[in-house]
Amino acid sequence: MEAEDLKRLVTVRMPYGKYQGRLIGDLPGAYLAWFARKGFPPGQLGRLLALSLELDHNGLRGLLDPLR
Template identity: 70%
Template sequence: MEPEDLTRLVSRKMPFGKYEGWLIADLPGPYLNWFAREGFPNGEIGRLLALMHEIDHNGLSGLLDPLRERR
């Protein structure tokens, strides 16, 4: 993980799928869990989805609030 990845979670939008257009930080937990079971895509989006899954799974989503406020 790079420090900038946390900012990317609140600024990058999901480029495909059921939640296309949603911020990665706003994706629902069950959707992130599905990726964790089935496999994250390659590249940056997959890395960000995996990071958001870890944050969500551990109940740490509130850590992104200050980054949201800066935007």
């Protein structure tokens, strides 16, 4: 994880798929878990999706509220 990744979760939008246009930090946990099973995409997007899943799974989404 890079220092700016938490900020990116509330600024970067999902570029494709069912939730296209939604902020990465707002994606549903079930959708993130689906990506974990199928394989995260390479690069920054995959890293952000994995981080968002970790926050969701551990009940830490509240960490993003001050960054919004």
